[in-house]
Amino acid sequence: MATIQVFDPAACCSSGVCGADVDQALTAFSADVDWLKQHDIAIERFNLAQQPMAFADNATVKGFLERSGAEALPLILVDGEVALAGRYPQRSELARWTEISLEKEVEESSCCGGCC
Amino acid sequence: MAHRKFLDQPPHFLFFTGKGGVGKTSLACATAITLADTGRQVLLVSTDPASNVGQVFGMTIGNQITAINAVPGLAALEIDPQAAAQVYRDRIVNPVRGVLPDTVVKGIEEQLSGACTTEIAAFDEFTALLIDSALTADYDHIIFDTAPTGHTIRLLQLPGAWSDFLQEGKGDASCLGPLAGLEKQRTQYKAAVNALADPQRTRLVLVARAQETTLREVARTQEELTAIGLTNQFLVINGLLPQSEATQDDLAAAIFEREQKTLAAIPEILKPLPRDYIALKPFNLVGLPALRQLLMDEFPAVSGNNALHQAMPFPGLSRLIDDIAKDGSGLIMLMGKGGVGKTTLAAAIAVNLAHRGLPVHLTTSDPAAHLNETISGTMDNLQVDRIDPHVETERYRQRILKTKGAHLDAKGKALLEEDLHSPCTEEIAVFQAFSRIIREAGKTFVVMDTAPTGHTLLLLDATGAYHREISKQMDHHSIAHYTTPMMQLQKPKQTKMLLVTLAETTPVLEAASLQAELRRTGIEPWAWIINNSIAATTVQSPLLCQRASNELKDIEAVSAIHAQRYAVVPLLKEELVGVQKLLELSGGNQ
Numbered sequence: 001m002a003t004i005q006v007f008d009p010a011a012c013c014s015s016g017v018c019g020a021d022v023d024q025a026l027t028a029f030s031a032d033v034d035w036l037k038q039h040d041i042a043i044e045r046f047n048l049a050q051q052p053m054a055f056a057d058n059a060t061v062k063g064f065l066e067r068s069g070a071e072a073l074p075l076i077l078v079d080g081e082v083a084l085a086g087r088y089p090q091r092s093e094l095a096r097w098t099e100i101s102l103e104k105e106v107e108e109s110s111c112c113g114g115c116c
Numbered sequence: 117m118a119h120r121k122f123l124d125q126p127p128h129f130l131f132f133t134g135k136g137g138v139g140k141t142s143l144a145c146a147t148a149i150t151l152a153d154t155g156r157q158v159l160l161v162s163t164d165p166a167s168n169v170g171q172v173f174g175m176t177i178g179n180q181i182t183a184i185n186a187v188p189g190l191a192a193l194e195i196d197p198q199a200a201a202q203v204y205r206d207r208i209v210n211p212v213r214g215v216l217p218d219t220v221v222k223g224i225e226e227q228l229s230g231a232c233t234t235e236i237a238a239f240d241e242f243t244a245l246l247i248d249s250a251l252t253a254d255y256d257h258i259i260f261d262t263a264p265t266g267h268t269i270r271l272l273q274l275p276g277a278w279s280d281f282l283q284e285g286k287g288d289a290s291c292l293g294p295l296a297g298l299e300k301q302r303t304q305y306k307a308a309v310n311a312l313a314d315p316q317r318t319r320l321v322l323v324a325r326a327q328e329t330t331l332r333e334v335a336r337t338q339e340e341l342t343a344i345g346l347t348n349q350f351l352v353i354n355g356l357l358p359q360s361e362a363t364q365d366d367l368a369a370a371i372f373e374r375e376q377k378t379l380a381a382i383p384e385i386l387k388p389l390p391r392d393y394i395a396l397k398p399f400n401l402v403g404l405p406a407l408r409q410l411l412m413d414e415f416p417a418v419s420g421n422n423a424l425h426q427a428m429p430f431p432g433l434s435r436l437i438d439d440i441a442k443d444g445s446g447l448i449m450l451m452g453k454g455g456v457g458k459t460t461l462a463a464a465i466a467v468n469l470a471h472r473g474l475p476v477h478l479t480t481s482d483p484a485a486h487l488n489e490t491i492s493g494t495m496d497n498l499q500v501d502r503i504d505p506h507v508e509t510e511r512y513r514q515r516i517l518k519t520k521g522a523h524l525d526a527k528g529k530a531l532l533e534e535d536l537h538s539p540c541t542e543e544i545a546v547f548q549a550f551s552r553i554i555r556e557a558g559k560t561f562v563v564m565d566t567a568p569t570g571h572t573l574l575l576l577d578a579t580g581a582y583h584r585e586i587s588k589q590m591d592h593h594s595i596a597h598y599t600t601p602m603m604q605l606q607k608p609k610q611t612k613m614l615l616v617t618l619a620e621t622t623p624v625l626e627a628a629s630l631q632a633e634l635r636r637t638g639i640e641p642w643a644w645i646i647n648n649s650i651a652a653t654t655v656q657s658p659l660l661c662q663r664a665s666n667e668l669k670d671i672e673a674v675s676a677i678h679a680q681r682y683a684v685v686p687l688l689k690e691e692l693v694g695v696q697k698l699l700e701l702s703g704g705n706q
Binding site for chain 1: 209211212223
């Protein structure tokens with residue numbers, strides 16, 4: 001099963017609510033991460049301001065930072081290879097990488113929002 | 117040695133809490149000395165962002181446990197939140213310096229310069245003292261001279277919130293991000309909360325003066341503490357005028373009567389608490405001999421039975437307001453430690469300006485403000501409101517949940533809500549409200565009664581961060597003309613900072629260090645106001661005469677060294693409530 005690593009730009013928190021304004025994409029992605037975890041997908045997030053060593057220790061990420069700078073983040077690796085950069089993935093993209101069926105998901109979530 | 121209930125079989129941890137200026141530092145110091153004098157090993161800890169414990173002992177202490185040479189068995193430590201944040205930053209950033217590109221490293225440092233990093237770093241050290249046995253095992257007692265009420269409450273609330281969060285482990289999308297590296301210690305946070313809530317180990321002493329507003333605030337604190345499960349508090353009424361003085365003159369009689377009346381009507385929730393009274397002393401509480409005498413009932417008699425002090429002709433508040441009125445509009449900010457009377461003075465200035473027909477917006481960001489209680493009437497041209505941190509935070513939360521959370525599923529919403537309950541959300545919400553009001557000051561007068569020192573500094577820090585944030589965005593979008601709140605604060609035509617203090621050694625020094633802080637941010641305080649001066653009144657009570665003559669050197673220091681311009685406001689017989697009394701104070705009714 002695919003392993004996803006997300007290298008976030010420096011931010012106080014990963015949902016972005018701590019910034020001067022909330023980044024819509026970031027809040028949506030936070031929810032998607034949670035969704036992936038419910039499907040037992042291995043997903044790790046690293047924040048540049050909190051775990052810079054994770055960026056320095058990964059040759060791919062370090063090279064990316066040297067070439068494109070922190071403003072080009074986020075960077076998403078799937079099984080160690082660059083899958084996406086500069087924006088957060090859509091849920092459909094995550095589904096494709098991890099081979100989760102979105103249709104099945106729709107049925108599930110239409111039940112009662114997880115309360116049953 | 118007088119019997120003091122709060123010193124009865126003291127537990128391991130002793131906290132002194134209350135708003136600034138009520139004498140927490142002095143009481144904590146005196147308690148520490150008293151316990152050390154009985155042969156105990158004592159550690160005195162200050163968590164106040166503007167700590168002055170070192171000042172009290174006449175030595176530099178700082179962020180490490182330092183033995184107080186003059187008192188065997190006593191050591192002290194000042195937790196400086198800013199310094200703690202720097203250590204924290206270094207811990208994260210140093211390993212990647214020279215490894216990642218410089219611009220990237222600079223960006224990381226910028227992100228870690230916010231208010232939340234400061235809070236977390238300070239809290240982290242605070243936690244260590246409550247649980248770390250290696251650090252604290254040598255001490256029989258650890259005495260905390262805590263920060264002003266709002267900050268203290270937040271500090272106390274944090275462990276609960278954090279350990280809940282860490283226990284529930286709601287994913288990694290947390291505003292406690294900087295805590296990520298500390299998550300291993302989740303058991304320690306839990307232990308810290310347990311230590312705080314355990315009356316066998318912890319005693320919380322609420323410190324107040326016999327003033328209605330102060331007691332009401334302490335009552336609120338007690339409510340909040342009770343709500344988070346802390347019920348075994350003690351109450352100390354500090355600086356009470358002795359009855360013997362009341363016969364000496366009108367002011368002393370008025371003060372005595374006011375204090376006794378206030379105590380008789382003490383808020384219900386405070387009544388069950390074990391209570392101590394500490395008499396007003398004719399000396400300033402600096403140095404060992406003075407501190408040793410604080411907890412004693414007996415102190416050297418004040419000499420001179422036929423004492424008389426004539427009111428000194430200091431410049432008054434009305435002259436300052438004349439100058440303020442000339443500019444027609446602008447932001448007037450009152451700064452200073454809590455309890456020096458910023459709220460009353462801000463109200464007096466606002467009422468005076470409005471009385472002159474000028475449009476005034478009076479507002480406050482003080483979490484413990486009682487502005488609405490000070491102006492118990494309305495008048496033309498005057499708009500009164502406050503930045504209530506709780507209201508602002510809730511409004512911010514709701515706005516974000518409604519806009520950004522609209523498309524999220526139930527689980528996503530829960531996650532977002534979790535982040536919106538983080539400690540930094542409040543800082544952001546308050547600072548946004550603050551910026552909003554600053555922008556109004558181009559057209560009208562905006563008089564702000566700001567929060568106690570530490571909070572004020574955080575607020576300014578947030579404004580500075582905002583400035584940098586805007587500048588960064590502007591670079592990207594190349595918009596030529598913009599004004600940030602910080603830029604406005606730096607212009608004296610638009611913004612006048614008034615430093616409020618009392619004619620006592622420590623408050624003047626505190627105001628001076630606040631001034632130094634401001635100067636580092638490029639802001640020059642416009643004037644100083646010395647409030648509640650006895651020297652500016654005529655008194656006959658030997659104790660008050662003694663205090664009046666003690667004040668002279670402090671007023672002299674303000675006028676000669678610290679202030680560009682200054683005013684002295686006398687201590688009054690009655691507490692100032694209502695528009696008419698405020699006008700009298702500011703000279704608008706003469």
